[in-house]
Amino acid sequence: MIRAKLGLLVWLAGATTLWAENCRDGELRLRSEGAELRFTIELAQTPAERSQGLMFRESLPRGAGMLFVFERPQRVAFWMKNTLIPLDLIFVDRAGIVTHVHPNAIPHDETAILGGDAVFAVLEINGGLAERYGIVPGTLLQHQVFSDGPAAWPC
Numbered sequence: 001m002i003r004a005k006l007g008l009l010v011w012l013a014g015a016t017t018l019w020a021e022n023c024r025d026g027e028l029r030l031r032s033e034g035a036e037l038r039f040t041i042e043l044a045q046t047p048a049e050r051s052q053g054l055m056f057r058e059s060l061p062r063g064a065g066m067l068f069v070f071e072r073p074q075r076v077a078f079w080m081k082n083t084l085i086p087l088d089l090i091f092v093d094r095a096g097i098v099t100h101v102h103p104n105a106i107p108h109d110e111t112a113i114l115g116g117d118a119v120f121a122v123l124e125i126n127g128g129l130a131e132r133y134g135i136v137p138g139t140l141l142q143h144q145v146f147s148d149g150p151a152a153w154p155c
Contacts, residue, residue, distance in 0.1 A: 023144050023155035028067060028123065031153060032139035039125065043145075044068045054124055055082040065125040069145045073118040080109040086127030090135060091115035096146035096153055098139040101130050121145060 022029070030037045040063055044050045050068050054060065070076065073094050080087070084107050091100040102113050104127040115122060123141070130136075140153040147155060 022142060027143075028065070029142040029153075030133075030135060030139055031142070032134050032136065035134060037133055037135075039063055039065045039123075041065050041067045041123070041143075053078075053083070054085070054087065056084065058084055060085055060087075060126050062126060062129070065123050067143065067145070068122040068124070070120055073120045075117045076115045076119045076122065077112040078105075078115070078122065079112055080105050080107055083107050087124045088127055088130040088135070089113055089115070090123040090125070090130060090139075091119045092121040092123065092141055092146075093118055093149075094120040094146070095149040096121075096141040096143070096151050098135065098137050098141065100137060101135060103130055104128060 026040055026042075028039045028041045030039070040061070042065075044053060044066055050070075053068065054066055076091070078089055083105075086107060087105045089102040089105055090098055091102070093099050099119070100116050102115070105113055121141075142151070142153040142155060144155060146152075
């Protein structure tokens with residue numbers, strides 16, 4: 001009995017360590033066709049954070065991005081008003097699966113960029129990186145925000 005309890009504690013500690021390695025605060029992982037990427041991200045979860053986004057920023061580090069997270073899957077549209085750098089917009093469903101990629105959004109453009117009907121999150125990264133890294137519909141994202149999805153690539 002003691003040995004079984006000790007084994008369970010060791011397993012739980014290992015599972016917690018694995019989760020911590022796979023889902024770190026401020027980090028997002030992507031997987032597509034065997035390749036795996038990591039981005040340092042900022043979260044935009046409140047209406048105010050989502051409204052501000054990456055506006056007025058003069059640069060964005062190559063391995064960085066912003067993940068916009070909505071309360072529930074919904075139809076969303078973005079624009080580039082007051083955004084100074086070209087961005088790739090990566091639209092993601094509740095399970096963490098990329099559904100649409102809008103490459104190289106033009107700075108200051110006020111044209112609506114539609115992402116689809118069931119968008120749960122949008123990842124913004126430097127323009128051109130989605131193509132360079134092969135981020136396409138079907139790419140999987142791993143982050144805590146997709147945990148209730150259920151996640152296609154769980155932590």
